[in-house]
Amino acid sequence: MDILVIHLFNALLYASVLFLIAGGLSLIYGVMRIVNLAHGNLYALGAFATASAVGQWFGGSNSVWLYFLLPTGAVAAAAIGAVLEPTLLRPFYRRPEEYQLLVTFGLLMILEDVMRFIWGPYPVSATVLFEKMGSAQIGEFIYPRYNLLVIGIGGLAAFLLWAFIYRTRFGVVLRATSQDMRRASALGINVNAVYVQAFTIGCFMAGLAGAIVVPGQSAVLGMGVDALVLSFIVVVIGGLGSLEGALVGALIVGLLREFAISTFPELELAVLYLIAAVVLLVRPAGLFGRTT
Amino acid sequence: MTEIALAHPGVRSPLRTAVWAVPIAVLLVVVPWLLDSYRTIQLEYGLIFGIAGIGFNLLLGYTGLLSFGHAAYFGVGAYSVAFMVKYLHVSSMELFLLGSIVGTLIVTAVFGYVCVRYTRIFFSILALSLSQVLWSLAFKFFWVTGGTDGLRVPTPKLLGMAAGENEDKTYFLSHGYYYYVLAVFVICVAVMWLIVHSPFAKALQAIRDNETRARFVGLRIRSYRFVAFLVSGVFTGIAGALWVPLNGLVTPDAMVWTFSGEIVFMTVLGGFRNFTGPIVGAVVYNFLKDYAVGFTVYWQTFMGVILVVLVMVLPTGIVGSAKLLWGTARRRLAR
Numbered sequence: 223m224d225i226l227v228i229h230l231f232n233a234l235l236y237a238s239v240l241f242l243i244a245g246g247l248s249l250i251y252g253v254m255r256i257v258n259l260a261h262g263n264l265y266a267l268g269a270f271a272t273a274s275a276v277g278q279w280f281g282g283s284n285s286v287w288l289y290f291l292l293p294t295g296a297v298a299a300a301a302i303g304a305v306l307e308p309t310l311l312r313p314f315y316r317r318p319e320e321y322q323l324l325v326t327f328g329l330l331m332i333l334e335d336v337m338r339f340i341w342g343p344y345p346v347s348a349t350v351l352f353e354k355m356g357s358a359q360i361g362e363f364i365y366p367r368y369n370l371l372v373i374g375i376g377g378l379a380a381f382l383l384w385a386f387i388y389r390t391r392f393g394v395v396l397r398a399t400s401q402d403m404r405r406a407s408a409l410g411i412n413v414n415a416v417y418v419q420a421f422t423i424g425c426f427m428a429g430l431a432g433a434i435v436v437p438g439q440s441a442v443l444g445m446g447v448d449a450l451v452l453s454f455i456v457v458v459i460g461g462l463g464s465l466e467g468a469l470v471g472a473l474i475v476g477l478l479r480e481f482a483i484s485t486f487p488e489l490e491l492a493v494l495y496l497i498a499a500v501v502l503l504v505r506p507a508g509l510f511g512r513t514t
Numbered sequence: 515m516t517e518i519a520l521a522h523p524g525v526r527s528p529l530r531t532a533v534w535a536v537p538i539a540v541l542l543v544v545v546p547w548l549l550d551s552y553r554t555i556q557l558e559y560g561l562i563f564g565i566a567g568i569g570f571n572l573l574l575g576y577t578g579l580l581s582f583g584h585a586a587y588f589g590v591g592a593y594s595v596a597f598m599v600k601y602l603h604v605s606s607m608e609l610f611l612l613g614s615i616v617g618t619l620i621v622t623a624v625f626g627y628v629c630v631r632y633t634r635i636f637f638s639i640l641a642l643s644l645s646q647v648l649w650s651l652a653f654k655f656f657w658v659t660g661g662t663d664g665l666r667v668p669t670p671k672l673l674g675m676a677a678g679e680n681e682d683k684t685y686f687l688s689h690g691y692y693y694y695v696l697a698v699f700v701i702c703v704a705v706m707w708l709i710v711h712s713p714f715a716k717a718l719q720a721i722r723d724n725e726t727r728a729r730f731v732g733l734r735i736r737s738y739r740f741v742a743f744l745v746s747g748v749f750t751g752i753a754g755a756l757w758v759p760l761n762g763l764v765t766p767d768a769m770v771w772t773f774s775g776e777i778v779f780m781t782v783l784g785g786f787r788n789f790t791g792p793i794v795g796a797v798v799y800n801f802l803k804d805y806a807v808g809f810t811v812y813w814q815t816f817m818g819v820i821l822v823v824l825v826m827v828l829p830t831g832i833v834g835s836a837k838l839l840w841g842t843a844r845r846r847l848a849r
Contacts, residue, residue, distance in 0.1 A: 331818030491650030
């Protein structure tokens with residue numbers, strides 16, 4: 223029985239991280255209809271930034287304050303997002319989708335090298351945060367407390383995002399822009415500002431995912447590219463542009479992956495992609511997608 | 515973008531095509547004597563990717579579907595050859611080509627059946643996801659595929675003839691094999707030329723430009739897209755089969771989705787609104803990447819910047835821009 227609880231926690235852990243990445247991707251698509259292929263790199267960048275803030279600059283210190291450095295990665299990714307949207311992406315909203323994908327693919331290549339340039343080819347880690355929290359006793363097993371914190375952050379992020387989008391004035395503006403950009407613009411909404419803000423929030427989420435992952439595992443080059451493809455699966459299952467979809471998709475992928483790993487590990491990834499394909503066959507727009 | 519397609523009807527007199535096609539063909543034939551073996555092999559890679567490029571472009575340029583998963587079909591072609599070597603002990607290049615055509619045909623039939631139900635971004639993502647299924651299988655089933663170590667492929671027999679006993683492998687690859695690749699390349703280009711000038715491709719273009727009208731005219735859209743997908747995949751598979759003996763090894767990297775991105779890159783670099791664009795793009799891309807990799811470890815930045823600038827400033831690619839310049843120059847001269 224306890225082993226089931228452990229599996230469930232692992233699934234939730236994975237789902238929390240995936241939700242943050244895929245949620246950001248989905249939010250950006252929902253508002254500006256752009257699939258950002260470099261989104262995974264912002265996740266990796268968040269991981270690297272937090273790892274160097276915690277592990278390298280303040281590696282010697284041992285205080286609880288280190289935990290306040292955790293969001294460094296999220297802030298770094300958000301800052302980059304705020305710069306990228308107006309400079310690189312804005313000229314492409316009127317162009318066909320192929321060009322948007324290509325320009326973000328170019329961005330992916332550049333960001334990958336930027337990280338190689340800043341942090342070098344070696345893994346960077348911030349394990350001190352992971353070790354400091356120790357382990358919790360669950361039945362006869364022990365489980366790292368830090369993982370529980372990640373699950374908590376994932377849940378909190380989902381709740382805050384929901385509150386932000388459905389309970390604030392800015393959320394109304396965001397949804398209006400997403401539904402009909404021209405009409406929103408005609409009603410006096412500064413669409414360009416909304417785009418920058420939405421893109422920044424999306425990048426913040428990706429960066430946060432990287433930041434909370436990095437105490438548990440090292441930041442390595444190429445982690446962004448892998449994460450992007452996984453978050454594609456999530457948004458394909460949940461529906462591109464839907465945050466509820468991203469949440470449900472992340473939970474499905476998290477549970478399925480945990481199940482696949484414990485039963486037939488070789489098929490772990492293949493199962494996920496196949497599920498995505500099956501969902502697309504049955505419900506083309508994803509479980510929560512809008513058909514436009 | 516439809517105006518571009520309409521402005522150039524695409525059918526030209528064979529004589530005018532010959533004016534530039536013949537010198538290029540002659541040049542390609544004498545290349546092994548003009549360039550050193552290293553550059554010849556780079557050009558060989560370029561020609562192979564050119565086959566993948568024209569296959570890919572049947573979908574992107576003519577059907578309007580952007581596949582971010584074409585590395586899968588390239589990889590299936592390559593792995594078909596490697597499996598034939600490992601399990602069937604075949605060494606004939608013709609059988610390799612045949613085997614990889616059959617292999618990619620099966621895979622593209624399954625994937626195509628799923629993918630062509632969608633268009634635009636959903637098509638791209640679905641193609642990408644499905645290609646990653648194959649990548650993960652190649653990656654995880656190491657006892658079949660060799661995992662990340664890959665599978666080795668020795669020098670094949672060309673037209674039943676093995677390479678000479680004491681023939682240097684580099685010499686073989688840059689001469690005998692070069693002509694083999696060139697021959698297959700010419701056949702592929704000729705076949706694709708016939709395809710894109712057939713009523714079939716005109717129907718694809720009609721579907722690309724206006725799906726609803728094409729349906730009213732009575733075109734069965736999904737089956738047209740499906741056939742285009744099949745042809746496109748098979749061309750890419752042939753490229754994969756030709757690539758393995760040259761590379762000597764196939765690893766899951768031949769299937770990973772960023773390699774699909776490179777195929778897209780090549781096609782856009784050359785220009786996807788015309789027939790020769792992908793070929794020019796593939797050759798140029800290959801030399802460009804080779805140069806960048808030799809020049810700096812940050813070659814990805816170099817290529818990424820080129821891609822971004824290209825998409826921003828020259829969306830019609832090298833060939834498209836050259837045609838535009840040529841047209842302007844001619845009008846100036848005529849005045």
